[in-house]
Amino acid sequence: MEIKENNILLHKMFHIEGGDFKTAGSISDHVKKILSEAGFPNKIIRRISIATFEAEMNVICYATRGDLSLFITPTFLKIVVEDEGKGIPDVNLAMSEGYSTADEKIRELGFGAGMGLPNIKKNADEMILTSKFRQGTHLEFIIYLDRQETQLPFE
Amino acid sequence: MILKEVKDILNAEVVSGDHDLEKEIKCAFAAELLSDVLALAQEGALLITGFTHSQVVYAADLANLCAILFIKGKRPSEETKQLAVQKKIPLLTTSFMMFEACGLLYEYGLKTCAIQTENGNKGK
Numbered sequence: 001m002e003i004k005e006n007n008i009l010l011h012k013m014f015h016i017e018g019g020d021f022k023t024a025g026s027i028s029d030h031v032k033k034i035l036s037e038a039g040f041p042n043k044i045i046r047r048i049s050i051a052t053f054e055a056e057m058n059v060i061c062y063a064t065r066g067d068l069s070l071f072i073t074p075t076f077l078k079i080v081v082e083d084e085g086k087g088i089p090d091v092n093l094a095m096s097e098g099y100s101t102a103d104e105k106i107r108e109l110g111f112g113a114g115m116g117l118p119n120i121k122k123n124a125d126e127m128i129l130t131s132k133f134r135q136g137t138h139l140e141f142i143i144y145l146d147r148q149e150t151q152l153p154f155e
Numbered sequence: 156m157i158l159k160e161v162k163d164i165l166n167a168e169v170v171s172g173d174h175d176l177e178k179e180i181k182c183a184f185a186a187e188l189l190s191d192v193l194a195l196a197q198e199g200a201l202l203i204t205g206f207t208h209s210q211v212v213y214a215a216d217l218a219n220l221c222a223i224l225f226i227k228g229k230r231p232s233e234e235t236k237q238l239a240v241q242k243k244i245p246l247l248t249t250s251f252m253m254f255e256a257c258g259l260l261y262e263y264g265l266k267t268c269a270i271q272t273e274n275g276n277k278g279k
Contacts, residue, residue: 024213025212025214049217050193053214109208113188113191114190122194
């Protein structure tokens with residue numbers, strides 16, 4: 001998953017403020033716009049947009065702040081999200097469907113069903129999630145451009 | 156079914172996107188959770204929901220849904236409306252409750268388009 005510097009066609013970084021529910025979705029919207037203008041296939045844009053929205057919501061819901069980066073390379077698209085905040089004590093548990101630590105406020109906004117991380121995994125070709133409890137979380141995922149048909153390579 | 160038929164069946168009011176009533180609706184998906192919309196709704200679906208924050212428009216746009224129908228007379232904020240206009244996603248509101256709205260559309264032939272869930276049945 002390492003990207004050689006000369007292979008990056010575009011790198012764009014967005015800042016996300018934790019708890020900023022008002023603008024939630026705007027960064028994913030921006031990512032979608034960039035990819036649409038670049039002319040990527042709809043199917044790929046849909047998958048990465050959905051995964052990015054889930055990742056953006058996670059920072060807003062659970063972290064203090066974070067940065068979301070979009071990388072475009074000739075062979076894959078990659079999103080990297082680095083946040084500062086409470087982190088995830090048990091990453092495996094967080095990956096299981098239905099597990100959630102969301103509070104009332106998050107649920108009111110239609111999130112917090114414990115579907116976010118599994119849904120990122122479902123839409124991505126590769127996903128890495130690491131976290132330091134009480135420090136922050138690192139998430140990255142990749143969608144390959146040359147294997148659009150394979151929806152669930154890791155299932 | 157086209158969006159205008161949905162409007163007529165449910166006596167719905169078009170909140171925004173008047174000019175888009177000829178849009179073809181192949182299937183529908185009902186949810187109060189955006190997580191469900193993002194995980195399960197198929198492209199081109201009509202989203203039936205009571206959720207009116209602007210995030211519903213972002214979710215619908217990112218998942219390529221074609222229109223949003225609010226139930227039990229819920230009305231979106233000005234902000235939600237503006238975003239929907241920008242994203243070209245028509246918004247409708249009906250005074251029917253969720254169950255009735257879904258039931259009526261189903262009766263008139265509109266089908267579900269939820270993607271198969273892990274332990275559930277495939278929607279047909």
